[in-house]
Amino acid sequence: MEQTSDEFFHDFRQELLAEAEANGSFQLSAFMETVANELVETGFADGFELCHFRARRGMRVDGYWFNDEGVLDLFIADFDSRDQLSSLSKTEADAAFRRVANFFEAGANEGLADQLEITSPEYGLAKQIAERKAKDAIRQLNLVLFSERTLSDKIQSLVDSEVAGIPTTHHIWDISRLQRQRSSRSHKEPLDINFEQMFGKGIPCLPAHLGTAAYQSYLMAIPAEVLATLYERFGGRLLEQNVRTFLQARGGVNQGIRATILNDPGMFFAYNNGIAATAESVETQMLNSALVITRIVDLQIVNGGQTTASLFHARKRDKADLSTVFVQLKLCVIDSLQSESVVPRISEYANTQNRVNAADFFSNHPFHVRMEGFSRRIWAPAQKGAQRETRWFYERARGQYADAQSNLTPGERNRFKAEHPKAQMFTKTDLAKFENVWDEHPRWVNLGSQKNFARYAARIGAEWEQSSDAFNEFYFKRAVARGLIFRSTERIVSARPWYNGGYRANIVAYTLAVISEIAKRRKESVDFLRIWNVQQVSPVLENAIAIVSGVVNDDIRAPPQGISNLSEWCKREACWTRIQARIDSIVSLLPPDFYDGLISLDDQSATVRTAKQTQRIDNGIEAQKKVLAVPAAEWVRLHQRLTEKNLLTPKEIGVLKVAMQIPVKLPTEKQSGVLLSILHKGRLEGLFITQH
Numbered sequence: 124m125e126q127t128s129d130e131f132f133h134d135f136r137q138e139l140l141a142e143a144e145a146n147g148s149f150q151l152s153a154f155m156e157t158v159a160n161e162l163v164e165t166g167f168a169d170g171f172e173l174c175h176f177r178a179r180r181g182m183r184v185d186g187y188w189f190n191d192e193g194v195l196d197l198f199i200a201d202f203d204s205r206d207q208l209s210s211l212s213k214t215e216a217d218a219a220f221r222r223v224a225n226f227f228e229a230g231a232n233e234g235l236a237d238q239l240e241i242t243s244p245e246y247g248l249a250k251q252i253a254e255r256k257a258k259d260a261i262r263q264l265n266l267v268l269f270s271e272r273t274l275s276d277k278i279q280s281l282v283d284s285e286v287a288g289i290p291t292t293h294h295i296w297d298i299s300r301l302q303r304q305r306s307s308r309s310h311k312e313p314l315d316i317n318f319e320q321m322f323g324k325g326i327p328c329l330p331a332h333l334g335t336a337a338y339q340s341y342l343m344a345i346p347a348e349v350l351a352t353l354y355e356r357f358g359g360r361l362l363e364q365n366v367r368t369f370l371q372a373r374g375g376v377n378q379g380i381r382a383t384i385l386n387d388p389g390m391f392f393a394y395n396n397g398i399a400a401t402a403e404s405v406e407t408q409m410l411n412s413a414l415v416i417t418r419i420v421d422l423q424i425v426n427g428g429q430t431t432a433s434l435f436h437a438r439k440r441d442k443a444d445l446s447t448v449f450v451q452l453k454l455c456v457i458d459s460l461q462s463e464s465v466v467p468r469i470s471e472y473a474n475t476q477n478r479v480n481a482a483d484f485f486s487n488h489p490f491h492v493r494m495e496g497f498s499r500r501i502w503a504p505a506q507k508g509a510q511r512e513t514r515w516f517y518e519r520a521r522g523q524y525a526d527a528q529s530n531l532t533p534g535e536r537n538r539f540k541a542e543h544p545k546a547q548m549f550t551k552t553d554l555a556k557f558e559n560v561w562d563e564h565p566r567w568v569n570l571g572s573q574k575n576f577a578r579y580a581a582r583i584g585a586e587w588e589q590s591s592d593a594f595n596e597f598y599f600k601r602a603v604a605r606g607l608i609f610r611s612t613e614r615i616v617s618a619r620p621w622y623n624g625g626y627r628a629n630i631v632a633y634t635l636a637v638i639s640e641i642a643k644r645r646k647e648s649v650d651f652l653r654i655w656n657v658q659q660v661s662p663v664l665e666n667a668i669a670i671v672s673g674v675v676n677d678d679i680r681a682p683p684q685g686i687s688n689l690s691e692w693c694k695r696e697a698c699w700t701r702i703q704a705r706i707d708s709i710v711s712l713l714p715p716d717f718y719d720g721l722i723s724l725d726d727q728s729a730t731v732r733t734a735k736q737t738q739r740i741d742n743g744i745e746a747q748k749k750v751l752a753v754p755a756a757e758w759v760r761l762h763q764r765l766t767e768k769n770l771l772t773p774k775e776i777g778v779l780k781v782a783m784q785i786p787v788k789l790p791t792e793k794q795s796g797v798l799l800s801i802l803h804k805g806r807l808e809g810l811f812i813t814q815h
Contacts, residue, residue, distance in 0.1 A: 135301070150204050155173060166362075171186055172628070188571070193439075197223050197265070199219050199268055201272060210272060223266050263292070264290070264292075270297040315418070317417070318349075324415075325407075326415065340453065343451075344449045344450070345449065346450075347445040348438075353431075354435040359573075380429070380434075388443075399453045400452060402421055402455070434450070489591065495519040495523075504656055511542075516548040555579035557609050559575055594738070597731060608635065612668050616672050626680075629693040630672055630675050635668075646723065646724050647722060667717045670709075746792060747789075751786075758779060761779070761802070762779045774797070778798055
């Protein structure tokens, strides 16, 4: 049953009140971070830093993010903790955009930073605006208004402009747009590209499908100028999530592509493999007896993201002439109902030649499937004084928490929320933060959600290949305990008397990294299982967090000379190195009862070994279940077909002979693992295997 706008607003407001209370933060901060997280998760924004400034009349900003490609997002809030849904007028929206534009202009051209407190977040932002503007390092400004109201129907479109000589776009995320995003099947707002409006003409294409209902496909030679402009306008939103992760994990511009563009542009089409992309729908028309694509809805590049980015950078940085450069594009139009299962496969197969780690295709990676399974199966112990156990809901794929409630009655929805409280829902990017701060990667966390996730993906992918048994029930429970500590630290930092509203994310990351390092130097660890068992952080650990966070705050607010932006300083390895050098002095500040609560690494290793053994057994049982679901006749057919193609090893032939006697003979757990590999081999050969 779909919610009305008023119902959605009411639920959203209750979420904000609960989050603000749980984190000890202001409702405005909770509002900005909640909406920003939605945008980061879906690729609309690369990251978000809180920065509330409204000390001057006609000037305001509530957050920002600089990306690596010269784009600055400035965020401003329309928020007054309203208890009823109301309308946002065009006049009010225009006034908000003027205020945030005034902040940028004052920072860029009027020396605003010199008039601000040097340790404040707004000083760091204004100073960085001035420095980057002077170096011509800001190519685009995006002004983004977050509103708790619903946008007036009179506002049909927002016109691009210039602020302080910088091309500027305007975006409004009101409560209705947020509701549409959460309720849409893909859980992201699709790009709608009209080539006639943007470029004055469509793109000639050649149909490459036979009229099947499953999908349509087209081949195109797309002008590089068009591709570079699309990337300039939409950035990471143009890249399917897996490709975005891949690029962030590896970074850089392909030098071979760049050299061809600069030195031999006419041969680019011959030398380059081209790109693969998907779309939800396309519009075409016949023009001079040729088919032309005029519009593409939800264009997503699934292979060739580096080619696309390199074209843009060559034009921007090297002033390259792209007029003679064309790129081969294979476009598959996938029904939205099938996109969740089909698009990741296209992405995976298309990127095979580039040796993209399996972890880059992260929503469908077995690691995430396993974590999702734990979260749906394992009950968290009831907190002290509570009778009811709950679950921690892990969103393997975007929007699962909302989807799980979409067809429930009001009573069923209330029961679901009681069993899976919103405060106990966490996403892939949340998990990456919880884990990386403890595993000595605080700098990664400070790079922003998407970049931190990319590095976590690469790390987990390698560890999974080495030993998937390491990701077991203990790993899940430890991750939840780390999440509890992370969120408690956010609340503790927000409540400290020295906290002035800025750099909380940076302080939290380094605080937990310091505590982890202190324990490791003693060959000890925080007792995560104890935290899982009581579902809360002890007063002793909270006190330690308060002490360490104060030291971290003092350290990061005194960066080396010449560094003006603290959030940028926190992204550098040198920041972590300097904080590590202070750890010996921090050790003496912590009370003895903190150390009494730690456990030895030997004890933790014993727990890990037991969990691995249990997982190994579970994996074997699961493999046997899958093997026994395949009838013996299918194993006979598989044996025959793969033998004909000479694709079986002697070992595989022997194991298949056991499977061909099911249920008279049952394969062992180890044999079942081999049989699953054979099953996969058969599917790669085009064999459809029926299962019970």
